Amino acid sequence: MTTQPPPHPDHIFDRELITESLDRLANSYHPRTQPVPESPALMLPESLPEAGIGDGAALDTLAPVVLDASAQLHHPGYFAHMDPPTPAITWAASLWQVATNQNLLHPDAAPAARSLTERVVNWLAPSFGMSGGHFVPGSTIANLTALWAARQLKQVTRIAASDKSHLSIRKSAEILGLEYIALPTNSRHEVDISTLTQLDRTALVLTAGTVATGTIDPLIWPDETAWVHVDAAWTGPLRLTDRFASCLAGIEAADSVGFSAHKWLYQPKGSALVLFRNAKTAHDALSYGGGYLATPNIGLLGSTPAAAVPLAAMLLSWGRTGLVERIESDMGKADQLADLIKSDPRFLLWGPNQTGVVVWRPLNAEPSVVRSRLQNGWVSLTEVDGQTWFRSVAANPSADPSYLFDQVSAAL
Amino acid sequence: MTTQPPPHPDHIFDRELITESLDRLANSYHPRTQPVPESPALMLPESLPEAGIGDGAALDTLAPVVLDASAQLHHPGYFAHMDPPTPAITWAASLWQVATNQNLLHPDAAPAARSLTERVVNWLAPSFGMSGGHFVPGSTIANLTALWAARQLKQVTRIAASDKSHLSIRKSAEILGLEYIALPTNSRHEVDISTLTQLDRTALVLTAGTVATGTIDPLIWPDETAWVHVDAAWTGPLRLTDRFASCLAGIEAADSVGFSAHKWLYQPKGSALVLFRNAKTAHDALSYGGGYLATPNIGLLGSTPAAAVPLAAMLLSWGRTGLVERIESDMGKADQLADLIKSDPRFLLWGPNQTGVVVWRPLNAEPSVVRSRLQNGWVSLTEVDGQTWFRSVAANPSADPSYLFDQVSAAL
Numbered sequence: 001m002t003t004q005p006p007p008h009p010d011h012i013f014d015r016e017l018i019t020e021s022l023d024r025l026a027n028s029y030h031p032r033t034q035p036v037p038e039s040p041a042l043m044l045p046e047s048l049p050e051a052g053i054g055d056g057a058a059l060d061t062l063a064p065v066v067l068d069a070s071a072q073l074h075h076p077g078y079f080a081h082m083d084p085p086t087p088a089i090t091w092a093a094s095l096w097q098v099a100t101n102q103n104l105l106h107p108d109a110a111p112a113a114r115s116l117t118e119r120v121v122n123w124l125a126p127s128f129g130m131s132g133g134h135f136v137p138g139s140t141i142a143n144l145t146a147l148w149a150a151r152q153l154k155q156v157t158r159i160a161a162s163d164k165s166h167l168s169i170r171k172s173a174e175i176l177g178l179e180y181i182a183l184p185t186n187s188r189h190e191v192d193i194s195t196l197t198q199l200d201r202t203a204l205v206l207t208a209g210t211v212a213t214g215t216i217d218p219l220i221w222p223d224e225t226a227w228v229h230v231d232a233a234w235t236g237p238l239r240l241t242d243r244f245a246s247c248l249a250g251i252e253a254a255d256s257v258g259f260s261a262h263k264w265l266y267q268p269k270g271s272a273l274v275l276f277r278n279a280k281t282a283h284d285a286l287s288y289g290g291g292y293l294a295t296p297n298i299g300l301l302g303s304t305p306a307a308a309v310p311l312a313a314m315l316l317s318w319g320r321t322g323l324v325e326r327i328e329s330d331m332g333k334a335d336q337l338a339d340l341i342k343s344d345p346r347f348l349l350w351g352p353n354q355t356g357v358v359v360w361r362p363l364n365a366e367p368s369v370v371r372s373r374l375q376n377g378w379v380s381l382t383e384v385d386g387q388t389w390f391r392s393v394a395a396n397p398s399a400d401p402s403y404l405f406d407q408v409s410a411a412l
Numbered sequence: 413m414t415t416q417p418p419p420h421p422d423h424i425f426d427r428e429l430i431t432e433s434l435d436r437l438a439n440s441y442h443p444r445t446q447p448v449p450e451s452p453a454l455m456l457p458e459s460l461p462e463a464g465i466g467d468g469a470a471l472d473t474l475a476p477v478v479l480d481a482s483a484q485l486h487h488p489g490y491f492a493h494m495d496p497p498t499p500a501i502t503w504a505a506s507l508w509q510v511a512t513n514q515n516l517l518h519p520d521a522a523p524a525a526r527s528l529t530e531r532v533v534n535w536l537a538p539s540f541g542m543s544g545g546h547f548v549p550g551s552t553i554a555n556l557t558a559l560w561a562a563r564q565l566k567q568v569t570r571i572a573a574s575d576k577s578h579l580s581i582r583k584s585a586e587i588l589g590l591e592y593i594a595l596p597t598n599s600r601h602e603v604d605i606s607t608l609t610q611l612d613r614t615a616l617v618l619t620a621g622t623v624a625t626g627t628i629d630p631l632i633w634p635d636e637t638a639w640v641h642v643d644a645a646w647t648g649p650l651r652l653t654d655r656f657a658s659c660l661a662g663i664e665a666a667d668s669v670g671f672s673a674h675k676w677l678y679q680p681k682g683s684a685l686v687l688f689r690n691a692k693t694a695h696d697a698l699s700y701g702g703g704y705l706a707t708p709n710i711g712l713l714g715s716t717p718a719a720a721v722p723l724a725a726m727l728l729s730w731g732r733t734g735l736v737e738r739i740e741s742d743m744g745k746a747d748q749l750a751d752l753i754k755s756d757p758r759f760l761l762w763g764p765n766q767t768g769v770v771v772w773r774p775l776n777a778e779p780s781v782v783r784s785r786l787q788n789g790w791v792s793l794t795e796v797d798g799q800t801w802f803r804s805v806a807a808n809p810s811a812d813p814s815y816l817f818d819q820v821s822a823a824l
Binding site for chain 2: 014
């Protein structure tokens, strides 16, 4: 019998190349002046190059684009979007994920990664009162999946959500061919469901953390509502904390919950969860068989990466208490920033910090103009009630509220 | 003014940890006896641990699951699913992607990654006659996105595809609320569209590479067909080769094309593209604005990782000619395996190798029983015309046809 042949040269373990990429990453990782640099002219051929330049030269060519011209999410002055910097433990575990490249679609192609994924789902689901669910690449897909289940299981014909809900709810309604009803909100941006009719035909989406202001809708609804989904894309992880779990009280009675792990669980992009109170029924409704599949394909995606690997590594490393410390520290930073804003008459604070999203503006300057003058800091811009505001999100554990506040003050 | 504060301890560059994960990966990378091992009992707590065990211990705990119990896609005896092992250049570039964690949703959060992504799309689209498109996490989402565009732009009410088409076409029809029509196929599994009516209301999906046998539908259709989408999930990259591009002749006249980069472009899972002949019109139809977005959100996902980074690195390193060498070498391996099967009276070959998918069976033994006896090799099982067959896919550049064939013969 033929003896075991050697691997292909592309698939011999290449420590030197990974070490080179690590060296370049180390060099670029020190915080620069500008957390968000200008996008460079791409020094890349306009069409697919005929001849290859080799691994080392490919890294040389891409480093100015991928490393030097990236937004530095870990920059102390980056207090901007809902995108956290990823901790090193997720880099270490993602290297394993990319190298083993398991496909959750099929037991053969992911004998252990499937069990690990289920375990991580089971670690998280009970905090939300849910019995299970699955990983999805983002909260838009979580929302669409949950509303697809609502249509299959409860024959809903309409989706109702606050007029401040995420655009993915409108998008889901359109894709699923359901009517979309925008419910009014009060001055604090909380939904008012009192006018909602035909509850037995309606999937009600409650938003736990609007994009603009981080507002949480009251998590209460009439019993006859056909399906209740909570879009907790941003705030979901608060449920794991001691101090802030009660912000989401009521979520345990929902039919489904979605949240992003790549937001407040500090994961690399492409990691979110959709959870169901009755996961078995929901998964059965979203299952497709195929002659080449040993087990049914559940949910929207087919081939799926093992996003649970870096999340499992981080949760094991930090434990729940370690995660809580970091989220509560983020919340503390948002409080500090809010206090600085309140104490300075040059600025207006939209409302108190509720979920780590601080909305503010200079009283006598255009936010976009001030932002364009920022030297060592960054805030995102948002539209609230027709006006442009700064939005500072506490997703970066390295962000420094005083430093950012000084930067913005200097740019007035 | 406050001087720049230091980063959070989680976000100091931790070379030691990455090196440790690399060491463990190196130790596990040598091909084992069994390419697909038993899934181990998970030595992990059943509920989310309260106390953290630290980064190093987290890697210690997960290594037996993630590394030792993974399917070795690079094993010389692994001639199984459409999941390739990833080359080292994708590990190096993915490390950058995970560490910088750019979000393609927003220019602020990905100043350079958005341009790079557009460049990579523009490298690939012309080979398919398409003008542009975007990355998606897999071909199921590519198919759904294309058919969503068909419904928005051409008001199709039905989706027609061969009875051998991928389950994601049925799934897309159900999600989009469209009628699904399964078209008959001939003995070679090619679609017969002669009976199709109401073409002006139909989105026709042609399959370029069925899952079971790799068959390509004839890429021809009547002019009055409202929308034609080619599901080239597996075979798409053949279009970049010299020898096999003509297998997909006709694709350039389609309205949309989808294919997976995590299949025959050797990328980590979560990487696929949907391309459109008229990308501007299609993207306009799939665009949603939001008060916090500087540019519209296009397509199904919201936050999106920069999957173009590892793909750009590999394409630069190898060039088109290097990629072609590897795909043509894979096709050569499929031919070798088919020749071995044909020359041995104990086995039956379903049909000639067309697209790297070899379907075969022992004449006097149950395929599932033979597979269960395999010691150092692996094939996938598939159902073809009601019977179980082996399916061997040439996605692993380290696979050795003679070695696998000897393994299977020994297991008879």
